[in-house]
Amino acid sequence: RPGGRLLFYLLLALTWWTLTTGLEAAALGIPHKVLWAQIGYIGIEITPVLALLFVMAYTYYDRWLQPWMMRALFIIPFMTILMAWTNKWHALLWTSFTMSSAETNLLLYGHGPWYNIRLVYIYTLAVVMVALLIRTVFRVRRIYRRQIIPLLLACVVIPAGNLVYVFDLGPIRGLDMTPFTFTIFCMLLTFSIYRLRMMDLTPVSRDRVVESIPNGLLVADAAGQIVDINAWMMNLLNRLHGESRCLDVDDLIGDQLSANLLGSADLAAVFTSDREERHEVSLILDGAENYFQLHLIPLFDSRERLTGRMGILTDISAHKRLSLFEARARSTSESWLFE
Secondary structure, three states: OOOHHHHHHHHHHHHHHHHHHHHHHHOOOHHHHHHHHHHHHHHHHHHHHHHHHHHHHHOOOHHHOOHHHHHHHOHHHHHHHHHHHOHHHHOOOEEEEEEOOOOOOOEEEEEOHHHHHHHHHHHHHHHHHHHHHHHHHOOOOHHHHHHHHHHHHHHHHHHHHHHHHHOOOOOOOOOOOHHHHHHHHHHHHHHHHHOOOOOOOOOOOHHHHHHHOOOEEEEEEOOOEEEEEOHHHHHHHHHHHHHHOOOOHHHHOOOEOOHHHHOOHHHHHHOOOOOOEEEEEEEEEOOEEEEEEEEEEEEEOOOOOEEEEEEEEEEOHHHHHHHHHHHHHHHHHHHHHHO
């Protein structure tokens, strides 16, 4: 399943974080508590990155990530882990250690400049996660939306618990509330997996579907401006224009449909129709005539107002040439028969 392996690693990191936090709370003496904090930072630092990678994989935004970008995401976490283990030589992460009281047995940490840098990085990752999930909620069907909303709440709960610790808003000074939020996170995750089939029924990326269509897809708004185009259609347009013009998707979005762009006045004229139609058009590609069938589908809103037009272009050149060959052969045989 998309993100399944990353979810396993994420839960493993959360388990590590929770376990070491408990051992730190139970340890006696500052040196032992600091040791467990250093060990715990392995899980603490990689958790936000794994959470982001899981969300991106589940929502099919992982296509944005190149291998070097994925490695770059772990630079600050690995630097933080290194600083935790070498803190006694530079004090960039922790500046002081103070026992709160004998009753609570909690260690109060004085935070250095690097601690604030890592906080900014972690909350930036959290904001990106929430933004991706919110965007996905508005782009998928209701059945998938029901799966994502609990995940979205879970991604908000954990940073909120951490903020309580950072700004010392908890009931007990020095008590990190973040591991307690993991219970809420896992409850929401379990509900989404077992009741809403989150990992069994996953939304398929619109981009992957559109780009895998073996036909040209071109969508224009009611004013005739291009709003979407797939790779097949882009390749066709670049073949039409040859070396005279190299077209890019980002450059085309927002451009007006025209005979000059489409290489055919007939093709451009069809895109002005308000009815579903099928037309056969011919285009000159690489010096040869090619044949295509255009299926034009008008798009309407809930009030039956025209909002755009979608054109699906299918290459029928091979079929057309075979038909022309058969017609010529039939004509030739008939001429011989009459002679």
